[in-house]
Amino acid sequence: GENVEQHPSTLSVQEGDSAVIKCTYSDSASNYFPWYKQELGKRPQLIIDIRSNVGEKKDQRIAVTLNKTAKHFSLHITETQPEDSAVYFCAASRRGGGNKLTFGTGTQLKVEL
């Protein structure tokens, strides 16, 4: 089955700096890669997703890049703010996989003032 690895497990940045979280996946048939933000005790919220037919997608301060050959994808947050502090999860889903998501282990992002 699919295996998704996520790094780093914790990330601390200064407000205004950029943050990058990286994930790798094992199943070459995976073609959908969402990113979720989860604040403590709350629901995961979809912040951005990318499909395998594109290499990059951007939404304001958030961008995701995908390298299908290397089977890795990354989340980029620019101009970080304290409210960006949360746990971020990457996930992957394969075609024909019943829309099941396999999640990474999560990254605790802390944006310090």
Added chain:
Amino acid sequence: GAVVSQHPSWVICKSGTSVKIECRSLDFQATTMFWYRQFPKQSLMLMATSNEGSKATYEQGVEKDKFLINHASLTLSTLTVTSAHPEDSSFYICSAKSGTGPNQPQHFGDGTRLSIL
């Protein structure tokens, strides 16, 4: 749009009790819903896929007789933890897939924190 409501948000009960958790898609129809379990500071682990009008598909290692899933309508799926024991204490979260076609976004409920005494 794409709001998922989960109820209850918190349950504390005695060992041996059965607990039912509801997951509703409020503003869209969801033929497929998913149930996850999340331990503190860990990732989301898929327990089962709930399909409207048919039997749920359970992940390896998840006891179907322990975790009963019913998806009787396009907007409601329920998870019943039967004869719950302390090791079943966890954060249970549902999600619903919006839109038709493959690989559509999943939207999550607020989760249910289950504590078995």
